Amino acid sequence: MIQQINALTPIEEARAVLAADFDLKFSKAIETETRPVFERVKDRIPEIEWPFYAPLIFQINKLKREKNAVILAHNYQTPQIFYGVADIVGDSLQLAIEATKVEAETIVQCGVHFMAETSKLLNPSKRVLIPDSRAGCSLASSITAEDVLAMRAQYPGVPVVTYVNSSAAVKAVTDVCCTSSNALQIVEAVEGDTVMMIPDQYLAQNTAKKTKKKIVTWAGACEVHETFTADDIAELRAAYPGARIIAHPECPPEVIDAVDFAGSTSGMIDWVKTERPAKVVMVTECSMSDNVAAETEGVAFLRGCNICPHMKRINLENILWSLHTDTEEVTIAEELMEPARAAVERMIEFSRPKT
Numbered sequence: 192m193i194q195q196i197n198a199l200t201p202i203e204e205a206r207a208v209l210a211a212d213f214d215l216k217f218s219k220a221i222e223t224e225t226r227p228v229f230e231r232v233k234d235r236i237p238e239i240e241w242p243f244y245a246p247l248i249f250q251i252n253k254l255k256r257e258k259n260a261v262i263l264a265h266n267y268q269t270p271q272i273f274y275g276v277a278d279i280v281g282d283s284l285q286l287a288i289e290a291t292k293v294e295a296e297t298i299v300q301c302g303v304h305f306m307a308e309t310s311k312l313l314n315p316s317k318r319v320l321i322p323d324s325r326a327g328c329s330l331a332s333s334i335t336a337e338d339v340l341a342m343r344a345q346y347p348g349v350p351v352v353t354y355v356n357s358s359a360a361v362k363a364v365t366d367v368c369c370t371s372s373n374a375l376q377i378v379e380a381v382e383g384d385t386v387m388m389i390p391d392q393y394l395a396q397n398t399a400k401k402t403k404k405k406i407v408t409w410a411g412a413c414e415v416h417e418t419f420t421a422d423d424i425a426e427l428r429a430a431y432p433g434a435r436i437i438a439h440p441e442c443p444p445e446v447i448d449a450v451d452f453a454g455s456t457s458g459m460i461d462w463v464k465t466e467r468p469a470k471v472v473m474v475t476e477c478s479m480s481d482n483v484a485a486e487t488e489g490v491a492f493l494r495g496c497n498i499c500p501h502m503k504r505i506n507l508e509n510i511l512w513s514l515h516t517d518t519e520e521v522t523i524a525e526e527l528m529e530p531a532r533a534a535v536e537r538m539i540e541f542s543r544p545k546t
């Protein structure tokens with residue numbers, strides 16, 4: 192058998208191309224240019240790592256201006272992405288909606304694949320790139336369109352409310368989408384006293400506690416949030432006396448019952464900024480806590496988080512690669528575009544404050 196030795200892996204090849212095409216040395220000029228970003232994240236990123244990140248941040252920002260691109264970063268992205276190169280930050284839906292308001296021809300989605308699909312649904316004429324299309328999600332991959340159709344056959348006439356953490360194919364067979372912040376509002380707004388709420392069993396169970404409607408769900412879960420337990424919360428309380436503990440509703444109900452506040456990503460950020468507790472534990476994805484910490488001086492953020500491996504597939508190197516090579520472009524089958532977009536737009540319509 193022929194064996195090739197010393198061959199470069201695809202990542203090494205990409206690094207070699209980036210090193211040849213960009214100046215990635217940590218010069219005095221780059222240090223000065225990126226100083227404001229470093230000042231913001233210096234409590235979260237060791238100084239020794241900055242000479243690696245700073246040239247990439249500098250080159251990404253330069254290239255995105257040249258290519259008329261906008262970078263969207265989810266709250267779970269690392270601080271060097273969130274504060275270094277992102278133009279728009281937020282949860283997945285905020286990102287996709289905000290992207291409709293900018294002139295850029297290209298969107299680079301720093302998040303997971305379903306988020307890039309949602310951006311494409313709401314921005315069909317723009318090119319949407321994701322730096323690593325393998326960035327998946329345990330919730331989105333837990334259910335297929337065929338599964339939803341089978342549920343519909345089992346519960347004829349019952350409306351399907353689908354969490355935005357789902358594929359475009361699943362959204363296309365959905366009546367209306369929801370987020371973790373508007374889930375209850377959407378469940379109350381759809382017709383009938385029974386609702387199918389998919390694919391997150393815990394978001395469904397946490398919502399079911401607040402409504403009289405009967406909720407039918409699916410056994411999907413977020414691998415980051417499902418592992419937290421009530422015992423974990425008790426241990427955190429013992430380890431950090433006086434700290435406030437807040438959690439995301441993708442956690443099991445026993446966790447939500449044990450914390451001081453439960454809310455969506457944006458709800459948790461607002462809570463910390465308003466309450467300004469002396470000490471807080473965010474029971475969610477770790478980078479979210481880092482990013483909120485960088486803008487809330489005087490609040491001590493204590494560790495009680497998990498890392499999403501899918502979100503962490505996105506890094507500064509593959510963002511530069513994505514912009515440089517216009518890859519990997521996110522496409523959605525023509526026949527899915529209209530019905531999937533309609534489910535998202537119906538949610539936006541349902542969540543609009545009544546005047």
Ligand code: SF4
Pocket residue numbers: 267303327328329330331356413414415416476499500501502
């Ligand atoms: S944190 Fe959970 S819901 Fe979000 S992308 Fe990761 S696996 Fe999916």
